[in-house]
Amino acid sequence: xxxxxxERLPVSLTATIRKPNGExxxxxIRNLSMGGAFIALPRGRTILRGLVGLELHLPGAARQxxxxxxxxxxxxxxxxxxxxxxxxxxxxxxxxAAQRAMRSATRAVRSAxxxxxx
Numbered sequence: 001x002x003x004x005x006x007e008r009l010p011v012s013l014t015a016t017i018r019k020p021n022g023e024x025x026x027x028x029i030r031n032l033s034m035g036g037a038f039i040a041l042p043r044g045r046t047i048l049r050g051l052v053g054l055e056l057h058l059p060g061a062a063r064q065x066x067x068x069x070x071x072x073x074x075x076x077x078x079x080x081x082x083x084x085x086x087x088x089x090x091x092x093x094x095x096x097a098a099q100r101a102m103r104s105a106t107r108a109v110r111s112a113x114x115x116x117x118x
Contacts, residue, residue, distance in 0.1 A: 008033040009103060015039070018053035029056070030079065036070065040079040047072050047080055054082060 013029040017039065025047070028040045037054070041047065049072045056066050069085035 007103075009106065014057045016055040016057070017047060018055065019047060020051060027079075034084075036073070036081065036083040038079055038081050046075070049073070049075070051085070052082070054084075 008031045011029055011032050013032070015027050015029050017025045017027050019025070025042065025045055027042070029037050030040050031038045039054075052070055052072060054068050054070050056068075070082035071085065072080050073083045074081040
C-alpha cells in the first residue's frame with residue numbers, strides 16, 4: 001500500500017544529501033512529490049535509515065532552491081526513498097513552483113514525442 005502525499009513526478013534533478021555526520025553526497029532526484037522523493041545514489045554509496053538533509057538544486061540556479069529534512073524510509077540497490085519532514089511554509093512556494101515547472105516540462109516532452117510518432 002502506498003502512502004504518498006501528492007502526485008509523484010518523474011524528474012532528474014541535482015541535489016545534495018547531508019548525512020547526520022555532516023557528510024555531503026551529490027545525488028539525483030528521480031521522482032518527487034509533496035511528501036517525499038526517490039534519490040539515486042552514486043554507486044557504492046549507502047545511507048542508513050534515519051534523518052538526513054536534502055538540498056535541491058535547479059539547472060542554472062546560483063544556489064540550492066530549498067533545503068528539507070527527510071527520513072530515509074526504504075533502500076534499494078539503486079537509491080533510497082525519502083519521506084519529507086514538515087516543510088516550513090516559507091519553503092512551500094518554491095517547491096510548488098518547481099513541481100509545476102516539472103509537470104509542464106513533462107507534458108511538453110510527452111506532446112513532442114507524440115507529434116514525432118505520428
